[in-house]
Amino acid sequence: MGRDEILEKIKEITADRLGVDEGDVTPEASFREDLEADSLDLVELIMELEEQFGMEIPDEEAEKITTVEQAVDYVTEHQAA
Amino acid sequence: MTQGAPGDGASSGKGFAYVTGAGAVTPLGTGTENFWDAALHGKSGIGPITLFDSEPYPSHIAGECSDFDPVDFMGKKEARRMDRFAQLGVSAGIQAAEDAGISETLQKTPERVAIIMGSGIGGLSTWEREYKILNEKGPNRVSPFLITMMVPNMAAGQLAIALKATGPTQCPVLACATGGEAIAEGLELIRRGDADVVIAGASEAPITPLSMAGFCAIRAISTRNDDPARASRPFDADRDGFVMSEGAGAVVLESVEHAERRGANPIARVAGYGRSTDAYHVTAPDIEGRGVERAMKLALADAGLSPEDVGHVNAHATSTPTGDGPETKAVSRYLPHAAVSATKSMTGHLFGAVGVTEGIMCALALKEKVLPPTINLENVAEDCMELDYVRNEARKVPDLKAAISNSMGFGGHNVVVAFSEVG
Numbered sequence: 001m002g003r004d005e006i007l008e009k010i011k012e013i014t015a016d017r018l019g020v021d022e023g024d025v026t027p028e029a030s031f032r033e034d035l036e037a038d039s040l041d042l043v044e045l046i047m048e049l050e051e052q053f054g055m056e057i058p059d060e061e062a063e064k065i066t067t068v069e070q071a072v073d074y075v076t077e078h079q080a081a
Numbered sequence: 082m083t084q085g086a087p088g089d090g091a092s093s094g095k096g097f098a099y100v101t102g103a104g105a106v107t108p109l110g111t112g113t114e115n116f117w118d119a120a121l122h123g124k125s126g127i128g129p130i131t132l133f134d135s136e137p138y139p140s141h142i143a144g145e146c147s148d149f150d151p152v153d154f155m156g157k158k159e160a161r162r163m164d165r166f167a168q169l170g171v172s173a174g175i176q177a178a179e180d181a182g183i184s185e186t187l188q189k190t191p192e193r194v195a196i197i198m199g200s201g202i203g204g205l206s207t208w209e210r211e212y213k214i215l216n217e218k219g220p221n222r223v224s225p226f227l228i229t230m231m232v233p234n235m236a237a238g239q240l241a242i243a244l245k246a247t248g249p250t251q252c253p254v255l256a257c258a259t260g261g262e263a264i265a266e267g268l269e270l271i272r273r274g275d276a277d278v279v280i281a282g283a284s285e286a287p288i289t290p291l292s293m294a295g296f297c298a299i300r301a302i303s304t305r306n307d308d309p310a311r312a313s314r315p316f317d318a319d320r321d322g323f324v325m326s327e328g329a330g331a332v333v334l335e336s337v338e339h340a341e342r343r344g345a346n347p348i349a350r351v352a353g354y355g356r357s358t359d360a361y362h363v364t365a366p367d368i369e370g371r372g373v374e375r376a377m378k379l380a381l382a383d384a385g386l387s388p389e390d391v392g393h394v395n396a397h398a399t400s401t402p403t404g405d406g407p408e409t410k411a412v413s414r415y416l417p418h419a420a421v422s423a424t425k426s427m428t429g430h431l432f433g434a435v436g437v438t439e440g441i442m443c444a445l446a447l448k449e450k451v452l453p454p455t456i457n458l459e460n461v462a463e464d465c466m467e468l469d470y471v472r473n474e475a476r477k478v479p480d481l482k483a484a485i486s487n488s489m490g491f492g493g494h495n496v497v498v499a500f501s502e503v504g
Contacts, residue, residue: 019158043225
């Protein structure tokens with residue numbers, strides 16, 4: 001899956017899970033500050049990324065994902081070949 | 082105000098609270114007006130189950146809140162973070178607060194606003210979904226929202242967040258007597274001075290595969306699948322069980338001083354309550370109805386009412402073969418003159434929530450002097466006493482002064498709440 005496609009899919013998942021407009025889910029957006037996610041929201045969001053992209057994201061890696069772009073980076077680098 | 086006059090809870094009982102607002106989400110409609118209007122027209126809220134595939138079950142009917150959309154009351158994200166039972170309870174609570182017009186109180190003295198929102202079961206559908214995920218995908222896929230969606234106190238917690246009410250919260254869990262308990266405890270909070278305003282309610286969302294299987298196993302559910310509107314028929318010779326329903330109700334209870342100070346427009350009074358336990362059997366009530374009779378007596382004593390003051394009983398009567406008879410015996414001994422309605426004939430059985438939705442009907446009956454009917458009552462069953470049943474059509478009662486709402490729960494819990502007119 002290409003990077004643009006991954007971004008689109010993450011936008012969609014994020015908007016759905018956090019109840020925000022897809023337009024607000026820009027690459028720079030911070031999940032906590034801009035999209036008002038709390039700690040439980042983030043756990044659920046990471047689980048949804050794991051589910052949708054068929055991967056495991058270890059907790060220590062998940063903690064480093066704070067923006068939409070970082071999520072896209074992580075998924076792009078770790079997606080199954 | 083005449084000292085010690087019948088029905089005067091202030092002078093002869095232990096003190097009353099005003100009901101200044103009400104909210105409901107029921108199979109008869111969302112919103113108190115829709116609910117009440119449907120009840121006065123003798124409508125049935127029962128239909129085929131759509132919330133899950135009931136094909137393998139002996140019963141395929143229930144009372145679903147089909148016009149309910151949580152997004153009418155909360156954001157999409159909030160709705161997704163709540164089990165259906167909490168969505169229902171929060172929505173009823175928000176309606177009640179709006180109906181009472183307590184936004185200024187919530188802004189100025191939120192610590193004086195208490196919330197009591199009970200549930201018999203809690204977030205069962207969430208529990209079932211996540212347990213399936215646990216079995217199919219393992220523990221790492223279980224939702225971080227399982228716990229906060231499942232626990233039965235979360236309708237109370239979420240309603241407090243929605244309204245920013247910071248007084249005490251409670252969550253009674255007393256099976257089908259939960260709602261009565263919520264109103265009784267609400268009155269007690271006011272009497273004790275713990276709060277000026279209490280939003281007292283209860284909610285239930287039991288239409289799930291597991292719960293339906295459990296209630297079918299008890300053989301307590303009607304299987305009149307071909308005629309859902311006539312399935313719930315309390316006191317009737319052909320009754321074959323209750324109909325499971327979902328929903329929520331909430332009332333705003335307010336101290337007399339607070340209500341008068343802000344110029345509130347009360348619907349009725351909660352004048353008192355009585356409670357007892359059968360200590361007899363987990364599902365069957367005492368065969369003579371002695372437990373509920375004692376609760377009725379305690380309620381009237383607490384309210385400072387005499388039996389003659391009580392013109393109406395909203396009976397617990399669920400339409401089960403074992404349940405309805407004992408209550409009719411108790412009413413025939415203690416309140417033989419009262420007009421009796423079993424509104425579960427229309428709503429089905431909202432379990433924990435039903436004591437509140439039926440309490441709302443008592444309050445509105447006192448305000449509008451009209452009683453909702455018992456539908457589907459064609460032939461009074463042999464095991465039920467001949468009482469003054471309000472059969473099939475609403476009845477005008479210009480002289481109604483007081484009414485009681487009976488609730489009896491699995492476990493042998495009896496809670497009776499006495500309402501009286503504003504006066």
